[in-house]
Amino acid sequence: MNFLLVFACLTLNVALANSQLLCRARISESNTFLVILRSGKPFSGNPTCFGPRNIGTPLGFACALRFMPLVWYFNGESRRCEPMPYLGCGGNNNRFCSLQDCRINCLQFKR
Numbered sequence: 001m002n003f004l005l006v007f008a009c010l011t012l013n014v015a016l017a018n019s020q021l022l023c024r025a026r027i028s029e030s031n032t033f034l035v036i037l038r039s040g041k042p043f044s045g046n047p048t049c050f051g052p053r054n055i056g057t058p059l060g061f062a063c064a065l066r067f068m069p070l071v072w073y074f075n076g077e078s079r080r081c082e083p084m085p086y087l088g089c090g091g092n093n094n095r096f097c098s099l100q101d102c103r104i105n106c107l108q109f110k111r
Contacts, residue, residue, distance in 0.1 A: 023068065023097035048093040049074040049106035055084055056091035063088030072096045074106035081106065 053073050058064065066088035072081045073094045081102035086095055096102040 023071070046105055050076050051092040051094035053082075053084060054091040054094065056087040057089050058087040059089060072099050072102040074102055079107075 051073075053075065056063070058067065066086075068086040068088075070083055071086045073084050073096070074080075075082050081096070081099055083099075084095075096105065
């Protein structure tokens with residue numbers, strides 16, 4: 001019994017380390033379509049950046065394997081990239097592996 005517990009903990013630790021090395025924060029790489037802003041004017045840009053902060057859910061073992069303690073999202077109100085954890089499942093595409101990725105994808109678009 002102790003062997004199984006140690007093995008499970010070791011497996012989870014290795015998976016967590018690998019998920020940090022191979023950050024897969026984005027759900028999809030192609031997200032370009034027309035977004036209508038509050039002003040009613042069309043905006044052609046990256047809609048990923050205008051999704052709300054969403055840390056996802058930790059449901060299930062598979063989600064725990066994809067947990068990332070630090071990813072970045074674009075805060076549309078403050079117009080800044082801010083840190084957040086990602087719990088491993090669900091969420092939205094407003095999630096980037098690094099501050100630089102967030103800035104490259106989101107700070108170029110003006111409302």
